[in-house]
Amino acid sequence: xxxxxxxxxxxxxxxKLAGGYLPIENYGLIGNMRTCALVGMDGSVDFMCWPxxxxxxxxxxxxxxxxxxxxSIHPAQDLTVTTKQQxxxxxxxxxxxxxxxxxxxxxxxxxxxxxxxxxxxxxxxQSAYREMTSVQEELKKWLVRRVECIRGKLSLDVEVFPxxxxxxxxxxxxxxxxxxxxxxxxxxxxxxHSKTVKLQLDVTIDKGEDDTTCPxxxxxxxxxxxxxxEGVIATIEVSEGxxxxxTLRNDLPNHITENITSTDLDTQQHDTQSxxxxxxxxxxxxxxxxxxxxxxxxxxxxMTYEPTGAIIAAPTFSIPEDIGGVRNxxxxxxxxxxxxxxxxxxxxxxxxxxxxxxxxxISERFIKTRGPDGGLPIMFTIHGETDIPEKELSHLDGYRGxxxxxxxxxxxxxxxxxxxxxxxDAIYLYNKYGKPIHWDLWCxxxxxxxxxxxxxxxxxxxxxxxxxxxxxFTYSKIMLWVAFDRGLRLAEKRNFPCPNRAxxxxxxxxxxxxxxxxxxxxxMKCFVQSYExxxxxxxxxxxxxxxxxxAPNDPRFLNTLDRIILPPEKGGLTSTGLVYRYDTELSEDxxxxxxxxxxxxxxxxxEAMTRASMYEPKYLVRAVNLFENMLSFSNHLMxxxxxxxxSGEQLGNxxxxxxxxxxxxxxFNLDRVSEFRx
Numbered sequence: 050x051x052x053x054x055x056x057x058x059x060x061x062x063x064x065k066l067a068g069g070y071l072p073i074e075n076y077g078l079i080g081n082m083r084t085c086a087l088v089g090m091d092g093s094v095d096f097m098c099w100p101x102x103x104x105x106x107x108x109x110x111x112x113x114x115x116x117x118x119x120x121s122i123h124p125a126q127d128l129t130v131t132t133k134q135q136x137x138x139x140x141x142x143x144x145x146x147x148x149x150x151x152x153x154x155x156x157x158x159x160x161x162x163x164x165x166x167x168x169x170x171x172x173x174x175q176s177a178y179r180e181m182t183s184v185q186e187e188l189k190k191w192l193v194r195r196v197e198c199i200r201g202k203l204s205l206d207v208e209v210f211p212x213x214x215x216x217x218x219x220x221x222x223x224x225x226x227x228x229x230x231x232x233x234x235x236x237x238x239x240x241x242h243s244k245t246v247k248l249q250l251d252v253t254i255d256k257g258e259d260d261t262t263c264p265x266x267x268x269x270x271x272x273x274x275x276x277x278x279e280g281v282i283a284t285i286e287v288s289e290g291x292x293x294x295x296t297l298r299n300d301l302p303n304h305i306t307e308n309i310t311s312t313d314l315d316t317q318q319h320d321t322q323s324x325x326x327x328x329x330x331x332x333x334x335x336x337x338x339x340x341x342x343x344x345x346x347x348x349x350x351x352m353t354y355e356p357t358g359a360i361i362a363a364p365t366f367s368i369p370e371d372i373g374g375v376r377n378x379x380x381x382x383x384x385x386x387x388x389x390x391x392x393x394x395x396x397x398x399x400x401x402x403x404x405x406x407x408x409x410x411i412s413e414r415f416i417k418t419r420g421p422d423g424g425l426p427i428m429f430t431i432h433g434e435t436d437i438p439e440k441e442l443s444h445l446d447g448y449r450g451x452x453x454x455x456x457x458x459x460x461x462x463x464x465x466x467x468x469x470x471x472x473x474d475a476i477y478l479y480n481k482y483g484k485p486i487h488w489d490l491w492c493x494x495x496x497x498x499x500x501x502x503x504x505x506x507x508x509x510x511x512x513x514x515x516x517x518x519x520x521x522f523t524y525s526k527i528m529l530w531v532a533f534d535r536g537l538r539l540a541e542k543r544n545f546p547c548p549n550r551a552x553x554x555x556x557x558x559x560x561x562x563x564x565x566x567x568x569x570x571x572x573m574k575c576f577v578q579s580y581e582x583x584x585x586x587x588x589x590x591x592x593x594x595x596x597x598x599x600a601p602n603d604p605r606f607l608n609t610l611d612r613i614i615l616p617p618e619k620g621g622l623t624s625t626g627l628v629y630r631y632d633t634e635l636s637e638d639x640x641x642x643x644x645x646x647x648x649x650x651x652x653x654x655x656e657a658m659t660r661a662s663m664y665e666p667k668y669l670v671r672a673v674n675l676f677e678n679m680l681s682f683s684n685h686l687m688x689x690x691x692x693x694x695x696s697g698e699q700l701g702n703x704x705x706x707x708x709x710x711x712x713x714x715x716x717f718n719l720d721r722v723s724e725f726r727x
Contacts, residue, residue, distance in 0.1 A: 118212030152201030210280030358406030423500025470528025645692030652711030
C-alpha cells in the first residue's frame with residue numbers, strides 16, 4: 050500500500066504555479082477518528098479542524114493562502130528538491146521525502162492511535178463519552194511531525210501559523226524556550242492561546258549521540274499581514290542520523306504537561322502502525338485490486354467519528370466543484386443517503402464492529418429524530434444533531450478565489466425523498482448480513498413507511514440537492530420503490546406483523562408502473578431525470594439495477610446505459626471515461642456554475658456494466674477498462690475527491706466517502722462477475 054508520487058521543483062514552485070495554492074490532489078490525509086489533517090506534498094499542513102471534524106479550523110490555508118493558517122516543514126526556498134509522498138505500508142502514517150544531491154530528509158506525519166483500542170459503538174444515549182474514558186486516556190490528541198535526515202545534510206524551514214475559529218479569532222503566541230537543546234528538561238516550546246483553543250508546540254530532539262552535533266531549534270515570532278496573531282518560524286539543519294520531532298497538542302492548564310521524549314514518540318508511532326496494520330488485516334477482500342481497495346477502506350475509516358459511529362461525507366468544507374465557481378459546500382456531516390452503501394461495504398468486507406457502530410448511530414437517529422409528520426432529516430452532525438445552519442465566511446478568499454466559503458449546510462432542511470429507500474436498504478442489508486433487527490426498530494420502520502405513503506406523489510429536491518424547483522425526480526421515485534420493497538421483504542423474512550402490508554404493496558406497484566410510464570422517454574429510449582424534465586439524461590439512473598429495481602439486461606436499462614456512455618456532444622454524459630451527473634448547462638438546478646465529472650457516478654457506471662455483463666458479456670471488458678481508467682485519475686495516494694475536472698484535476702471536497710464506497714463496490718462486483726465468467 051505504499052503508493053507514492055514525486056515532484057521535482059524549487060520548493061514553493063508548486064504553489065506559485067497556482068497562485069499560492071497546491072492542486073487539490075497534492076494532499077494526503079491523516080487522522081485519528083476524531084479529526085484529521087491534510088498534508089501537502091510540500092510538507093505543509095494546510096487543513097485541520099480542532100479538536101473534532103466539525104470544529105472550527107486551526108489551519109486552513111487550503112481556503113485562503115494568506116489568512117487561513119498552516120504548519121509547514123520544507124527545505125529552504127532556494128533549494129530544488131524532488132519530493133515523494135507515500136503512506137507507510139498498511140497504515141495511515143504519511144511520509145514526505147525531500148531528495149537533494151546534498152541530503153535526503155523524511156517528514157513522517159500522523160495522529161497517534163493506541164494499538165489495541167476497541168471501537169466503541171455506543172450511541173450518545175448510553176453516555177459514550179463516559180464509557181470511553183479508558184480508551185480516551187490512551188488516545189493522545191496530538192499531531193506528530195517527525196523529521197529525520199537519511200543521508201547528507203539539509204536545511205529546513207519550520208513555520209507554524211495557526212488561525213483560530215476559521216481565522217476570525219485573535220491569539221497570543223508565547224515562546225517558552227528561546228532555544229531547544231537535546232535532552233532539555235522541557236519539550237514544551239511555544240504556546241498559541243486564543244479565546245477558545247489553547248495549543249502548544251513541543252520540540253523533541255530525537256537522535257545524535259553527541260550533544261554538540263545535535264540540531265538546535267531557535268524560533269522567532271513573525272506577524273504576517275492579514276493574520277490575527279503571530280506565528281513562529283525557525284530554520285534547522287539536520288545531518289545524517291539526526292532527527293527532530295514537532296508535536297502540536299492541547300495546552301493543559303497550569304502548564305503541567307508531561308514532557309515528550311523521543312522514546313514516547315517511538316512508542317506512539319509503533320502503536321499507530323500496529324493499529325492500522327491490525328485493522329486493515331481484517332479485510333476480507335482478496336480480489337485483484339487489493340491495494341486500492343485497502344487504501345479506500347483506510348480512508349473511509351479515517352472519516353469515522355468513533356464516539357458515535359457516524360461517518361462523514363468528507364472531512365473538508367468548501368473546496369470548489371469548479372475553480373472560481375460557487376458550488377462550495379460543507380461535507381463534514383453524516384448523510385442518511387450514504388448509509389446503505391456504507392453498511393453493505395463494511396459488512397461484506399468483514400468490518401462488523403464499524404457496521405454495528407454506524408447502524409446504531411443511524412437507527413437511533415431514525416427512532417428519535419423524525420419530524421412531527423414522520424419525516425426524517427437528510428443529514429446529521431457527527432453527534433447526531435440536526436441543527437446545521439449554513440453560513441458564509443466572507444473574510445476568506447476561497448480555494449484559488451472560489452467564493453463563497455460556506456460552513457454548515459442549508460440542504461439539511463431539504464426534502465429529499467430518496468433517503469427513505471437508502472435507509473430501508475441499509476436496515477434490510479444489516480438484517481441480512483449483520484444482526485437481526487430488533488422490534489423497536491421494526492415499529493419505527495412501520496411508522497416511517499406509513500408516512501412515506503403520504504408523500505408518494507410529491508416532488509422533492511433529489512439526490513443532487515437542487516436549490517430551485519421541486520420535481521418528481523426518477524431517482525427519488527426509484528428509491529421510494531426500494532423503501533416499500535425492503536419493508537415488505539423484511540416483514541416476510543422475519544415474520545414481523547405488518548398491518549399496512551396491502552397498502553405498501555399497492556404503493557410499490559404504483560411506483561413501478563409510474564416510473565416506467567413517466568420516468569422513461571420512449572422517443573429517446575432512455576430513463577430521464579424527472580417527470581417534468583423528461584428529455585434530460587441523468588446518471589443517477591445507473592443505481593436502478595444496483596438496488597434491484599430493474600434487471601441489468603432489461604432493454605430499457607441497456608438503452609439508457611448505452612446513451613450515458615456517449616460523449617456529451619452526442620447526447621451522453623461520459624467524457625474521457627468519466628461520467629457527469631447531468632448537463633448543468635441544460636438543466637437549471639438553482640445553483641449555477643459548472644462542475645466536473647462525478648467520481649461516484651463513474652464507479653456506478655462500472656458496476657451497472659458489470660451486472661449487465663452477466664447476461665451481455667461484451668460489457669465486461671468495457672467495465673474493467675472503465676474502472677482501470679478511473680483509477681488513473683486518483684491522486685498519488687489513491688485518494689479520490691468528489692469530482693474530476695475536464696483537465697483531469699481533482700475537484701470538490703476530498704477525500705469523498707461516496708467515491709471510495711462506490712470504488713470498493715465496483716471492485717468487489719467486478720471480481721465476483723469475472724470469477725463467474727471464468
